[in-house]
Amino acid sequence: MTSSASPGLARFNAADGRAAAELLHDVCASRVWGAAVAAGRPYHRLADLLAASDAAMAALTAADLREAVSGHPPIGRPTPGDPTSAREQRGVGDAERDELLRLNLAYQEAHGHVFLICATGRTGAQMLAALKERIGNSAADEREIVRAELGRINRIRLARRTEEDPA
Template structure:
Protein backbone atom coordinates (compact mmCIF):
# COMPACT_ATOMS: atom_id res chain seq x y z
CA UNK A 1 0.00 0.00 0.00
CA UNK A 2 1.22 3.45 -0.87
CA UNK A 3 1.70 5.98 1.91
CA UNK A 4 1.75 8.83 -0.59
CA UNK A 5 -1.56 9.05 -2.43
CA UNK A 6 -3.49 11.80 -4.13
CA UNK A 7 -0.74 14.40 -4.03
CA UNK A 8 -1.47 15.93 -7.39
CA UNK A 9 1.20 16.73 -9.93
CA UNK A 10 1.99 20.21 -8.61
CA UNK A 11 2.46 19.02 -5.04
CA UNK A 12 4.58 16.12 -6.26
CA UNK A 13 6.74 18.50 -8.31
CA UNK A 14 7.20 20.72 -5.24
CA UNK A 15 8.21 17.97 -2.80
CA UNK A 16 11.74 18.11 -1.44
CA UNK A 17 13.91 15.63 -3.34
CA UNK A 18 14.11 13.24 -0.39
CA UNK A 19 10.31 13.02 -0.09
CA UNK A 20 9.86 12.69 -3.85
CA UNK A 21 12.33 9.80 -3.93
CA UNK A 22 10.50 8.13 -1.04
CA UNK A 23 7.11 8.53 -2.76
CA UNK A 24 8.49 7.17 -6.03
CA UNK A 25 10.26 4.29 -4.30
CA UNK A 26 6.83 3.14 -3.12
CA UNK A 27 5.87 2.84 -6.78
CA UNK A 28 8.83 0.80 -8.03
CA UNK A 29 11.09 -0.33 -5.14
CA UNK A 30 14.23 0.92 -6.85
CA UNK A 31 16.21 3.75 -5.31
CA UNK A 32 18.04 4.29 -8.61
CA UNK A 33 14.77 4.57 -10.55
CA UNK A 34 13.11 6.77 -7.92
CA UNK A 35 16.14 9.06 -7.71
CA UNK A 36 16.38 9.50 -11.46
CA UNK A 37 12.65 10.17 -11.89
CA UNK A 38 12.68 12.64 -8.96
CA UNK A 39 15.66 14.43 -10.48
CA UNK A 40 13.68 14.87 -13.72
CA UNK A 41 11.04 17.03 -12.06
CA UNK A 42 9.25 19.57 -12.96
CA UNK A 43 6.82 17.52 -15.00
CA UNK A 44 4.26 19.52 -16.94
CA UNK A 45 1.80 16.62 -17.18
CA UNK A 46 1.12 13.09 -16.05
CA UNK A 47 2.10 11.97 -19.52
CA UNK A 48 5.54 13.54 -19.06
CA UNK A 49 5.94 11.84 -15.66
CA UNK A 50 4.91 8.45 -17.08
CA UNK A 51 7.29 8.89 -20.03
CA UNK A 52 10.15 9.72 -17.64
CA UNK A 53 9.25 6.71 -15.48
CA UNK A 54 9.30 4.44 -18.53
CA UNK A 55 12.56 5.90 -19.78
CA UNK A 56 14.27 5.42 -16.42
CA UNK A 57 12.91 1.87 -16.13
CA UNK A 58 14.41 1.08 -19.54
CA UNK A 59 17.79 2.34 -18.28
CA UNK A 60 17.89 0.00 -15.28
CA UNK A 61 20.08 -3.06 -15.52
CA UNK A 62 18.44 -6.47 -15.69
CA UNK A 63 19.71 -7.28 -12.20
CA UNK A 64 18.04 -4.18 -10.73
CA UNK A 65 14.81 -4.96 -12.58
CA UNK A 66 15.00 -8.54 -11.27
CA UNK A 67 15.32 -7.15 -7.75
CA UNK A 68 12.21 -5.02 -8.30
CA UNK A 69 10.34 -8.06 -9.64
CA UNK A 70 11.31 -10.00 -6.53
CA UNK A 71 9.46 -7.45 -4.37
CA UNK A 72 6.15 -8.22 -6.06
CA UNK A 73 3.86 -10.89 -4.61
CA UNK A 74 3.76 -14.34 -6.15
CA UNK A 75 0.42 -14.92 -7.94
CA UNK A 76 -0.59 -17.64 -5.49
CA UNK A 77 -0.32 -15.18 -2.59
CA UNK A 78 -2.31 -12.29 -4.03
CA UNK A 79 -5.85 -13.46 -3.34
CA UNK A 80 -6.75 -15.15 -0.07
CA UNK A 81 -10.08 -16.32 -1.52
CA UNK A 82 -8.47 -18.80 -3.93
CA UNK A 83 -9.06 -22.46 -3.24
CA UNK A 84 -6.08 -24.65 -2.33
CA UNK A 85 -5.82 -26.33 -5.74
CA UNK A 86 -5.80 -23.02 -7.61
CA UNK A 87 -3.27 -21.57 -5.19
CA UNK A 88 -1.08 -24.64 -5.70
CA UNK A 89 -1.33 -24.47 -9.50
CA UNK A 90 -0.39 -20.79 -9.52
CA UNK A 91 2.52 -21.39 -7.16
CA UNK A 92 3.81 -24.26 -9.29
CA UNK A 93 3.51 -22.23 -12.49
CA UNK A 94 5.25 -19.21 -10.94
CA UNK A 95 8.12 -21.39 -9.73
CA UNK A 96 8.43 -22.96 -13.19
CA UNK A 97 8.58 -19.47 -14.68
CA UNK A 98 11.27 -18.35 -12.25
CA UNK A 99 13.21 -21.55 -12.90
CA UNK A 100 13.00 -20.98 -16.65
CA UNK A 101 13.91 -17.27 -16.72
CA UNK A 102 15.74 -16.68 -13.45
CA UNK A 103 13.46 -13.92 -12.18
CA UNK A 104 9.97 -13.60 -10.74
CA UNK A 105 6.82 -13.53 -12.87
CA UNK A 106 5.46 -9.99 -13.27
CA UNK A 107 1.91 -9.31 -14.41
CA UNK A 108 -0.01 -6.07 -14.15
CA UNK A 109 -3.21 -8.15 -14.04
CA UNK A 110 -2.39 -9.09 -10.46
CA UNK A 111 -2.80 -5.42 -9.54
CA UNK A 112 -6.07 -4.79 -11.36
CA UNK A 113 -8.38 -2.99 -8.92
CA UNK A 114 -11.28 -5.06 -10.25
CA UNK A 115 -9.41 -8.26 -9.41
CA UNK A 116 -8.24 -11.02 -11.71
CA UNK A 117 -9.20 -14.51 -12.73
CA UNK A 118 -6.59 -17.06 -11.62
CA UNK A 119 -7.25 -19.00 -14.82
CA UNK A 120 -6.20 -15.95 -16.87
CA UNK A 121 -2.94 -15.76 -14.92
CA UNK A 122 -2.31 -19.48 -15.47
CA UNK A 123 -2.93 -19.09 -19.21
CA UNK A 124 -0.62 -16.06 -19.34
CA UNK A 125 2.10 -17.90 -17.42
CA UNK A 126 1.80 -20.83 -19.83
CA UNK A 127 2.10 -18.61 -22.89
CA UNK A 128 5.00 -16.65 -21.47
CA UNK A 129 6.92 -19.82 -20.62
CA UNK A 130 7.06 -20.37 -24.40
CA UNK A 131 8.84 -17.03 -24.97
CA UNK A 132 12.53 -16.85 -25.69
CA UNK A 133 14.63 -15.04 -23.10
CA UNK A 134 14.81 -11.73 -24.96
CA UNK A 135 11.09 -11.60 -25.72
CA UNK A 136 10.16 -12.43 -22.14
CA UNK A 137 12.51 -9.81 -20.74
CA UNK A 138 10.71 -7.23 -22.92
CA UNK A 139 7.28 -8.46 -21.82
CA UNK A 140 8.31 -8.47 -18.16
CA UNK A 141 9.61 -4.90 -18.32
CA UNK A 142 6.40 -3.77 -20.08
CA UNK A 143 4.32 -5.36 -17.32
CA UNK A 144 6.45 -3.67 -14.67
CA UNK A 145 5.92 -0.33 -16.45
CA UNK A 146 2.14 -0.89 -16.32
CA UNK A 147 2.34 -1.58 -12.59
CA UNK A 148 4.39 1.60 -12.14
CA UNK A 149 1.78 3.58 -14.10
CA UNK A 150 -1.00 2.34 -11.83
CA UNK A 151 0.97 3.21 -8.73
CA UNK A 152 1.99 6.61 -10.10
CA UNK A 153 -1.64 7.27 -10.91
CA UNK A 154 -2.57 6.55 -7.28
CA UNK A 155 0.34 8.67 -6.09
CA UNK A 156 -1.01 11.64 -8.05
CA UNK A 157 -4.71 10.95 -7.46
CA UNK A 158 -7.34 13.06 -9.20
CA UNK A 159 -6.38 16.05 -11.28
CA UNK A 160 -5.06 18.61 -8.81
CA UNK A 161 -4.73 16.01 -6.05
CA UNK A 162 -6.91 15.58 -3.01
CA UNK A 163 -7.36 18.56 -0.73
CA UNK A 164 -5.05 18.61 2.29
CA UNK A 165 -6.59 17.69 5.61
Protein backbone atom coordinates (compact mmCIF):
# COMPACT_ATOMS: atom_id res chain seq x y z
CA MET A 1 0.00 0.00 0.00
CA THR A 2 1.43 3.37 -0.97
CA SER A 3 1.32 5.94 1.76
CA SER A 4 0.09 9.43 1.01
CA ALA A 5 1.66 10.72 4.22
CA SER A 6 3.34 14.10 4.05
CA PRO A 7 7.10 14.12 4.69
CA GLY A 8 6.50 15.37 8.25
CA LEU A 9 3.91 12.70 8.94
CA ALA A 10 6.20 10.07 7.44
CA ARG A 11 9.01 11.25 9.78
CA PHE A 12 6.62 10.98 12.76
CA ASN A 13 5.60 7.47 11.69
CA ALA A 14 9.23 6.42 11.31
CA ALA A 15 10.46 8.00 14.56
CA ASP A 16 11.62 5.68 17.29
CA GLY A 17 9.39 5.40 20.34
CA ARG A 18 11.31 8.00 22.37
CA ALA A 19 11.33 10.60 19.59
CA ALA A 20 7.61 10.09 18.91
CA ALA A 21 6.84 10.38 22.64
CA GLU A 22 8.82 13.64 22.83
CA LEU A 23 6.99 15.13 19.85
CA LEU A 24 3.65 14.10 21.30
CA HIS A 25 4.54 15.44 24.75
CA ASP A 26 5.33 18.80 23.12
CA VAL A 27 1.80 18.71 21.69
CA CYS A 28 0.04 17.57 24.87
CA ALA A 29 1.39 16.89 28.37
CA SER A 30 -0.94 13.90 28.93
CA ARG A 31 1.09 10.70 28.86
CA VAL A 32 -2.08 8.65 28.30
CA TRP A 33 -3.02 10.74 25.27
CA GLY A 34 0.51 10.49 23.88
CA ALA A 35 0.66 6.72 24.35
CA ALA A 36 -2.70 6.26 22.63
CA VAL A 37 -1.72 8.43 19.66
CA ALA A 38 1.72 6.79 19.34
CA ALA A 39 0.15 3.32 19.43
CA GLY A 40 -1.88 4.11 16.30
CA ARG A 41 1.14 4.64 14.08
CA PRO A 42 1.59 4.56 11.18
CA TYR A 43 -0.85 7.20 10.02
CA HIS A 44 -1.33 7.48 6.27
CA ARG A 45 -3.04 10.86 6.34
CA LEU A 46 -3.12 13.82 8.69
CA ALA A 47 -6.88 13.23 9.04
CA ASP A 48 -6.14 9.77 10.50
CA LEU A 49 -3.71 11.24 13.04
CA LEU A 50 -6.22 13.93 14.01
CA ALA A 51 -8.99 11.35 14.42
CA ALA A 52 -6.72 9.31 16.70
CA SER A 53 -5.95 12.45 18.69
CA ASP A 54 -9.66 13.20 19.06
CA ALA A 55 -10.40 9.63 20.20
CA ALA A 56 -7.55 9.72 22.72
CA MET A 57 -8.75 13.09 24.03
CA ALA A 58 -12.30 11.79 24.44
CA ALA A 59 -11.01 8.88 26.54
CA LEU A 60 -9.01 10.96 29.03
CA THR A 61 -10.04 10.82 32.67
CA ALA A 62 -10.28 13.92 34.85
CA ALA A 63 -6.76 13.18 36.16
CA ASP A 64 -5.43 12.83 32.60
CA LEU A 65 -7.01 16.18 31.69
CA ARG A 66 -5.32 17.82 34.70
CA GLU A 67 -2.00 16.43 33.51
CA ALA A 68 -2.65 17.77 30.00
CA VAL A 69 -3.59 21.23 31.27
CA SER A 70 -0.46 21.35 33.44
CA GLY A 71 1.58 21.76 30.26
CA HIS A 72 -0.06 25.07 29.39
CA PRO A 73 0.99 28.49 30.63
CA PRO A 74 -1.61 31.03 31.75
CA ILE A 75 -3.18 33.09 28.98
CA GLY A 76 -1.33 36.38 28.96
CA ARG A 77 1.93 34.85 30.13
CA PRO A 78 3.47 32.65 27.41
CA THR A 79 6.29 30.37 28.47
CA PRO A 80 9.56 32.33 28.05
CA GLY A 81 11.60 31.03 25.13
CA ASP A 82 8.76 28.85 23.82
CA PRO A 83 7.87 29.93 20.28
CA THR A 84 4.73 27.75 20.26
CA SER A 85 3.36 29.42 23.40
CA ALA A 86 4.22 32.88 22.06
CA ARG A 87 2.68 32.18 18.64
CA GLU A 88 -0.53 30.79 20.14
CA GLN A 89 -0.96 33.77 22.48
CA ARG A 90 0.05 36.54 20.10
CA GLY A 91 -3.55 37.86 20.11
CA VAL A 92 -3.13 39.04 23.71
CA GLY A 93 -2.30 42.72 23.81
CA ASP A 94 -1.08 44.84 26.67
CA ALA A 95 -4.60 46.17 27.22
CA GLU A 96 -5.94 42.73 28.16
CA ARG A 97 -2.86 41.12 29.70
CA ASP A 98 -3.24 42.39 33.28
CA GLU A 99 -6.94 41.57 33.48
CA LEU A 100 -6.40 38.13 31.95
CA LEU A 101 -3.74 37.35 34.52
CA ARG A 102 -5.87 38.65 37.39
CA LEU A 103 -8.95 36.69 36.31
CA ASN A 104 -6.86 33.61 35.58
CA LEU A 105 -5.87 33.56 39.25
CA ALA A 106 -9.55 33.64 40.24
CA TYR A 107 -10.27 30.89 37.69
CA GLN A 108 -7.43 28.78 39.10
CA GLU A 109 -8.84 29.23 42.58
CA ALA A 110 -12.26 28.06 41.38
CA HIS A 111 -11.17 25.22 39.08
CA GLY A 112 -7.72 24.14 40.26
CA HIS A 113 -5.91 24.80 36.98
CA VAL A 114 -5.13 27.58 34.53
CA PHE A 115 -7.84 28.85 32.24
CA LEU A 116 -7.41 26.94 29.00
CA ILE A 117 -8.61 28.12 25.64
CA CYS A 118 -7.43 27.54 22.11
CA ALA A 119 -5.90 30.98 21.67
CA THR A 120 -4.91 30.56 18.02
CA GLY A 121 -6.82 33.10 15.94
CA ARG A 122 -8.50 34.74 18.94
CA THR A 123 -7.95 38.26 20.13
CA GLY A 124 -7.16 39.13 23.71
CA ALA A 125 -10.63 40.63 24.05
CA GLN A 126 -12.25 37.36 22.87
CA MET A 127 -10.20 35.32 25.34
CA LEU A 128 -11.02 37.72 28.15
CA ALA A 129 -14.74 37.48 27.34
CA ALA A 130 -14.53 33.67 27.35
CA LEU A 131 -12.72 33.69 30.69
CA LYS A 132 -15.37 35.94 32.23
CA GLU A 133 -18.10 33.66 30.85
CA ARG A 134 -16.50 30.40 31.99
CA ILE A 135 -15.18 31.34 35.42
CA GLY A 136 -18.46 30.45 37.11
CA ASN A 137 -18.97 27.12 35.33
CA SER A 138 -19.41 23.92 37.29
CA ALA A 139 -16.40 21.61 37.46
CA ALA A 140 -18.14 19.08 35.18
CA ASP A 141 -19.09 21.67 32.55
CA GLU A 142 -15.64 23.22 32.61
CA ARG A 143 -13.93 19.82 32.32
CA GLU A 144 -15.76 19.15 29.04
CA ILE A 145 -15.02 22.63 27.71
CA VAL A 146 -11.35 22.14 28.59
CA ARG A 147 -11.42 18.75 26.83
CA ALA A 148 -12.77 20.41 23.66
CA GLU A 149 -10.26 23.28 23.84
CA LEU A 150 -7.37 20.85 24.35
CA GLY A 151 -8.59 18.87 21.37
CA ARG A 152 -8.48 22.00 19.20
CA ILE A 153 -5.00 22.90 20.46
CA ASN A 154 -3.73 19.38 19.86
CA ARG A 155 -5.10 19.34 16.31
CA ILE A 156 -3.38 22.63 15.46
CA ARG A 157 -0.11 21.53 17.02
CA LEU A 158 -0.14 18.10 15.38
CA ALA A 159 -0.87 19.60 11.97
CA ARG A 160 1.90 22.16 12.39
CA ARG A 161 4.45 19.61 13.56
CA THR A 162 3.71 17.05 10.87
CA GLU A 163 3.76 19.66 8.13
CA GLU A 164 6.97 21.39 9.25
CA ASP A 165 10.08 20.94 7.17
CA PRO A 166 13.02 20.33 9.52
CA ALA A 167 15.40 21.82 6.95
